Amino acid sequence: MHNVRTIAGRQFRSYFNGPIAYIVIGVMLVVLGFLFWETFFLFGKATMREMFRYASLINYFALPALTMGLLAEEKRTGTIELLITMPVTDAQVIWGKFLGVLGLYSVLLLLTVPYCFSVASLGNLDWGPVLAGYFGMFLQGAALLAIGLMMSSFTDNQIVAFFGALAVSIFFFLVDKFLPFMPSGLTGFFEAVSFDAHFESMRRGVLAFRDVIFFVSVAVITLMVAYRSLESRRWS
Amino acid sequence: MSDLMIEARDLTKQYGPATALKDVSFEVRKGEVLGFLGPNGAGKTTTMKILTCFIAPTSGTAKVNGADIFEDPMAVRSAIGYLPESTPLYTEMLVLEYLEFVAKMRGFKGEDARKRIKKAVEQTTLGDVIAKEIRALSKGYRQRVGLAQALVHEPPVLILDEPMSGLDPNQAAEIRDLIKAIGRERTVILSTHDLGEVQVTCDRVLIIAKGRLVADDTPDELRDRAGKASYFVTFKGEGADAAKKARDVLGDVPGIASVRQREAEAKDELLFTLVPKDATDVRAAIFQAAVKNELVMLGLEKKSEGLDKVFRDLTTGDTAGAAAATKSKRDAKIDEAREKKKARDEGKKSAADPADSAKKSAADPADSAKKSAADPADSAKKSEASKGAEGDA
Numbered sequence: 001m002h003n004v005r006t007i008a009g010r011q012f013r014s015y016f017n018g019p020i021a022y023i024v025i026g027v028m029l030v031v032l033g034f035l036f037w038e039t040f041f042l043f044g045k046a047t048m049r050e051m052f053r054y055a056s057l058i059n060y061f062a063l064p065a066l067t068m069g070l071l072a073e074e075k076r077t078g079t080i081e082l083l084i085t086m087p088v089t090d091a092q093v094i095w096g097k098f099l100g101v102l103g104l105y106s107v108l109l110l111l112t113v114p115y116c117f118s119v120a121s122l123g124n125l126d127w128g129p130v131l132a133g134y135f136g137m138f139l140q141g142a143a144l145l146a147i148g149l150m151m152s153s154f155t156d157n158q159i160v161a162f163f164g165a166l167a168v169s170i171f172f173f174l175v176d177k178f179l180p181f182m183p184s185g186l187t188g189f190f191e192a193v194s195f196d197a198h199f200e201s202m203r204r205g206v207l208a209f210r211d212v213i214f215f216v217s218v219a220v221i222t223l224m225v226a227y228r229s230l231e232s233r234r235w236s
Numbered sequence: 237m238s239d240l241m242i243e244a245r246d247l248t249k250q251y252g253p254a255t256a257l258k259d260v261s262f263e264v265r266k267g268e269v270l271g272f273l274g275p276n277g278a279g280k281t282t283t284m285k286i287l288t289c290f291i292a293p294t295s296g297t298a299k300v301n302g303a304d305i306f307e308d309p310m311a312v313r314s315a316i317g318y319l320p321e322s323t324p325l326y327t328e329m330l331v332l333e334y335l336e337f338v339a340k341m342r343g344f345k346g347e348d349a350r351k352r353i354k355k356a357v358e359q360t361t362l363g364d365v366i367a368k369e370i371r372a373l374s375k376g377y378r379q380r381v382g383l384a385q386a387l388v389h390e391p392p393v394l395i396l397d398e399p400m401s402g403l404d405p406n407q408a409a410e411i412r413d414l415i416k417a418i419g420r421e422r423t424v425i426l427s428t429h430d431l432g433e434v435q436v437t438c439d440r441v442l443i444i445a446k447g448r449l450v451a452d453d454t455p456d457e458l459r460d461r462a463g464k465a466s467y468f469v470t471f472k473g474e475g476a477d478a479a480k481k482a483r484d485v486l487g488d489v490p491g492i493a494s495v496r497q498r499e500a501e502a503k504d505e506l507l508f509t510l511v512p513k514d515a516t517d518v519r520a521a522i523f524q525a526a527v528k529n530e531l532v533m534l535g536l537e538k539k540s541e542g543l544d545k546v547f548r549d550l551t552t553g554d555t556a557g558a559a560a561a562t563k564s565k566r567d568a569k570i571d572e573a574r575e576k577k578k579a580r581d582e583g584k585k586s587a588a589d590p591a592d593s594a595k596k597s598a599a600d601p602a603d604s605a606k607k608s609a610a611d612p613a614d615s616a617k618k619s620e621a622s623k624g625a626e627g628d629a
Contacts, residue, residue, distance in 0.1 A: 006340045010326070017328040078324030082385070085288040085320075086341045087313040234292040236251070 003088045007096025011070070012103045020065065025108055028055075028062050036115065046123025048116055052133040052203045055112065056196075059141055060173050064165035066104060067148025068158045070097045071230065075156035094227045098149055105141045109134060129205025136202025139215035140195060144169055146219035146226075153229040169195075172218075239266040241393055241423040242287065246296035249282050249447075256282045257293070258447045264440075266392075269419035271438030271455075272427035275551055279447040280427040281321055284397050287425075288318045301392055314342075317386030321397040323378050327371035331362060331381055334370060335388060342389040356384040360414065376407035383414065394418060396426040400433055412437055431547055445551035458546050467510040469522060470535035474504045482506055485529045491518045505534060 015021035035054040043050065074080035083093060119125050144165075151164035176194035179187050191197055198211040242264040249257040257279045264270050272280045285291045287298055289309040297304060303311035326334055335356065339349040357363055360380040365373055370381060379399060386394055399415065400408045415424060415437055428434060434441050435455045443451035443458075451458060471482050479497060486495045486508055493513045500507040512518050519536055526533045 002343075003341060006337065010329075010337050014326065014328055077327075078320055078322060079326055080324075081285070081290055081320045082318065082324055083341075085290050085313055085316070085318045086338070087310045087343070088341065089310075233290070236291075 003092045004096045004099065007083070007088070007093060008099035008103060011097055011100025015066070015101075015104050020069070021104060024062050024065050025111065028058055028108060029111060031058060032112065033115070040119075046119050046125045048119060048125070048130050048133055049203055051112065051115055052137060052199075055137060056140055056199050056203070057173075059137075059144055060169045061166065063105070063141060063144045064148045064151075064162045064169060066101050067145055067152055067165055068162040069152065070101060070149050070161075071152040071226070072155050072158045072161040076158075090231045091227055094149070094153075094223055094230060098146060098223060101145050101149070102142055105145060106138070109137055109141070126205075132202055132205045132207050135207065136199050136211070139202075139212060140199050143195070143215040143218040143222075146222040147172075150222040150226040150229070153226040240264075240299075241266050241268075242298065242300050242425070244283070244287070244296070244298040247283065247286055247293045247298060248295045249279070249286065249291070250294040255447050257286075259296070260444065260447070260449050261296075262442055262449065262452060264423055264425060266423055267420070268440055269415070269424045269426070269438045271434040271441045272425060272444065273429065273431070273434055273441055273547065274427075274444040275429060278444045278551070280444055281397055282447075283444070284318075284320075284395050284425070284427060287312075288316055288395055289313055314389070315391055315393050317389065317391040317394045319379075319382045319386050319394075319396045319399055321401075323382040325370050325378060325381060325385075328369065330367060330369055331373070332366045334381065335384060338385045339388050344389070352388050352390070355390075356387040359387060359418070360384040375402055376404070376410070379403060379407070379411055380414075383411070383418075387418070392422055394422055394424045394426075396424065398427055398429075400428060400430060408433075443547065443550050450550045451546075466539055467512070467519065467522065468535065468537040468539065469508045469510060469526075469533065470500065471506045471508075471526070472504060472532035472534055473506045479506050481529070482508065482531055485525050485531060486510060486522065489518060489521050489525045491516055491521060 032051065032055055036051045039050060071080065074083065084090065088096075116125065116130055120127075147168050148161070148165035151168065152158075152161040154164065155161050172193065172195040175190045176197050179190060182190055192214075195215075198214045201208055202211055240263055242262075244260060244262050247257055247260045248255070260279070260283060272283065274280050282291070286293050286305065287300060289305050289312050292306070297306055299305070300312045301315035303315065305312050326337075329337070332353070335353045336349065339353055344352055357366060360383050362377070362380055362384055365377055370378065373381065383396075383399070386396070396415070400411055403411060412433065415426065418424060419437075419439075426437070438455060441451065441453055441455055441458060442449060469486065471478075473479070473482060483495055483497065486492060489510075491512050491514070492510050494511045496509050498507040498509055510518075510522070517538070519538060522536060523533065
């Protein structure tokens with residue numbers, strides 16, 4: 001366990017030694033602030049729902065930028081070799097990487113909390129749904145980050161990892177947007193795997209067990225694939 | 237515990253259809269500095285990656301410090317300090333920060349970790365740059381950070397993949413001294429394609445070519461193994477007839493395996509190189525034969541082969557030929573092309589300055605190997621990988 005913590009800690013700090021964390025956090029906050037506040041006064045309601053909607057949309061595009069380097073860059077520079085030949089298991093490496101980027105994502109979420117206080121100062125904000133919304137954001141982000149980590153484990157090229165993660169993320173976002181055009185037998189499935197559908201209820205403040213299980217499952221499955229992919233170097 | 241630190245048994249590694257390593261077995265004892273020598277792509281790095289449990293062999297196994305790479309990879313990794321090729325480091329970190337990370341990963345905390353880092357920093361004389369970002373360091377310093385990283389947990393075994401490549405001679409000398417100092421207490425495996433380095437640094441040399449182990453000796457033994465000296469004879473004379481006569485005379489000398497004419501220093505001189513059948517000195521016989529046949533001898537010189545000639549023979553000769561067959565033919569073709577290019581370049585050079593090149597060939601034994609590539613007939617023969625008894629091998 002302490003290995004996972006050490007790897008996660010190094011990963012987390014390394015984001016702040018380079019520009020990526022600042023760029024992603026900066027861009028995300030500016031875009032989110034603009035989208036949210038531009039329409040906030042039109043609605044005239046003290047609710048965070050719209051912020052969660054925009055933030056979850058931005059996640060699809062922004063989070064692959066955080067995960068693209070996780071393993072791809074280590075493979076390109078060869079540092080993965082030093083990391084893995086220390087007394088750690090491949091699973092610990094994957095967990096460490098995942099928790100490291102999840103930590104950064106948590107910081108990003110925390111930085112949006114001031115918006116809530118702003119709204120609370122303008123009206124009567126119900127904090128219950130806000131907490132549910134953040135929980136949903138956390139789960140949706142975790143699943144997206146796991147997908148990104150998986151894509152990063154497939155390649156030693158960050159750009160490939162970025163667009164691969166983007167493609168998969170967008171698929172899970174769009175999958176229930178074209179239901180009328182889909183073969184009728186598959187609509188149930190497409191609805192069931194849609195990120196948006198599962199996030200939607202949490203955004204409204206409803207915590208459903210199935211939504212939690214869905215995001216956790218996506219994260220666990222993709223992390224397992226990433227683990228297999230990392231391990232496959234031994235046998236290739 | 238025995239003093240057998242590394243025990244590799246029949247390591248074979250297959251990358252798809254290509255065989256990177258074929259039945260490689262060797263042992264390394266405590267306190268030995270073992271040089272892993274071979275051309276690029278011979279399988280040095282693959283062997284090291286297997287020993288450090290980064291990749292698994294297709295078949296065969298190895299034990300490091302008594303632990304099996306399959307059964308107890310964590311114990312193997314704990315026993316090894318590893319410096320991979322080209323020293324990959326987290327360049328955005330400070331040197332100290334990085335070493336702290338490594339110490340933590342190795343399971344050291346607090347005061348213990350601090351002491352170990354301090355010791356590693358002192359050993360590698362990194363004190364001046366400890367607060368710098370790794371990316372700002374020169375190649376030599378990076379290499380030292382890589383070594384420090386491998387030393388933090390004071391492992392009984394150090395595996396260093398090309399620790400001296402890309403360093404300038406001063407840096408290389410520093411790293412070499414460092415490795416020698418470390419090697420007094422620990423078992424060290426280092427890979428290189430630099431022969432001088434092996435001669436200076438290593439107690440024992442494994443030569444690996446095309447995935448096979450072709451030699452396992454001390455540097456001195458290896459040189460003895462080549463054993464046979466070659467002889468350089470210069471006669472006065474000019475033209476094809478004189479050359480033929482001299483050649484015949486030399487060919488009749490007992491104990492001579494082959495005679496080859498070389499480009500001489502001056503126009504009216506004939507230069508020959510002779511390869512003897514064994515290690516017996518044949519200078520007297522050559523002289524007597526010359527006198528008997530009224531040849532005017534201007535020079536007679538005996539030269540022993542250097543380690544690089546042995547290396548060339550072992551890695552391009554018949555022993556490797558068998559393995560070459562299993563490896564892709566493309567490799568052979570590339571080698572051939574390289575050989576030809578070299579022959580052409582050498583040819584140009586010697587044409588431009590014949591006196592100089594001839595002087596060199598007589599004066600420098602190491603050059604004789606290069607020179608043999610200059611002879612186009614010779615290089616063609618080599619590319620057939622069938623240079624046998626009558627070749628100059």
